[in-house]
Amino acid sequence: MARRLRNALLVAVALLWLLPTYLVVVNAFTAADEYVGPRWWFTSFALFENISTAFATADIGQAMWNTFLYSAGSAFIAVVVAALASFAVVVMPVRRPVLWFWLIYAGTLLPLQVFLSPLFNAYAVTSLYDTQYGMVLIYAALAVPFAFFVVRNYLTTAPKEMREAAQLDGAGWFTMFLRIHLPLARGAMVAAFLFQFLATWNDLLFGITLSTSPNVRPLMAALAELNGQYSGLGPPVILAAGLVASIPTVVLFLSFQRFFVNALRLTP
Helix, strand or coil: CHHHHHHHHHHHHHHHHHHHHHHHHHHHCCCHHHCCCCCCCCCCCCHHHHHHHHHHHHCHHHHHHHHHHHHHHHHHHHHHHHHHHHHHHHCCCCCCHHHHHHHHHHHHCCCHHHHHHHHHHHHHHHCCCCCHHHHHHHHHHHHHHHHHHHHHHHHCCCCHHHHHHHHHCCCCHHHHHHHHHHHHCHHHHHHHHHHHHHHHHCCCHHHHHHCCCCCCCCHHHHHHHHHHCCHHHCHHHHHHHHHHHHHHHHHHHHHCHHHHHHHHHCCC
16 A cells, blocks of 8 residues: 555656646747747647757757857866866875865856856956857866766776786786776766766856857757747747756766766765
8 A cells, every 4th residue: 555655656656747848839830920839739830840940940950069068178277187186086196185186176156157257357368258269168167166076076986906907917006097997997987978968958147148140059058048039929939948958968868877876875
C-alpha cells in the first residue's frame, strides 16, 4: 500500500512539474494571429511558421551558433585549466594546497552581479566589448572555479600509490598528468564540461551586458530582444523560439545523465 501511495505521489508531482512545459508547447503551436490568450489545448499547428518568424526577425540561427561557440569553447578551456590546476594542487608538492584551493574556488562564492561594472569598464578599455573572443574569455573565466572544484575533488580519491609507482619508473610530472591522472579524471572532466556548457548556454546576464551586435550576442540575449523589441509578434512566436533554444540542452542532459550523477557523487 505504501509503495502504491509513493508511486501515485511521484506521478502527481511529475505531472505538476510537466504542466508548464505542456503549456509552452501548446501555445507555441498556436498561430500568432489567432492568439487571444493562453491556450490549454491544441487549436492550430503553426509551430514551424512561428519558428520561421522568430529566426527571420531576431536572427535566432546566428545567436544559436554564437552560443554554441561560447559554450563549447569556454567549457573546453575551463576544463583544461581546471585539470591542470587540480593536478598541481592535489598531486604536485605545492606549498599550502588548501590556500590555493580556496583562492581558485572563491570565484563561485560571489554573486555574478558584482563583476558586471568592472568587467564592462575593462572590456570597453581593452576593446574586448562586443567581440566573440571577449565572450569566450569571460565565460571561460567564470567556468574555471566550479570545474576546478569538480575535477579536484575527483582527483583526491586517486590512490597515492599510483603517483609513487610512476615516480619510481622515472615518469615526470607532465607524463604523470597526461598518461595517468588525465585519463583517470576523464569522467569528472566530461561532467564539468557539460555543467559549464549548459550554464553558458542559458546565460543572459553577461550576454546583454557585454554584447550588442547580432553577430556576437548569445541566444538568451536574442530571445530577450525578441520578447522586448519585437513583442508585437505575439507570445506564440516567442515561445516557439524558446522551445527551439531548449532542445540542445535537453538532448545533452538526457544523453549524459550518468556524468551528472557521477559529478554530484564526486567519486570515480
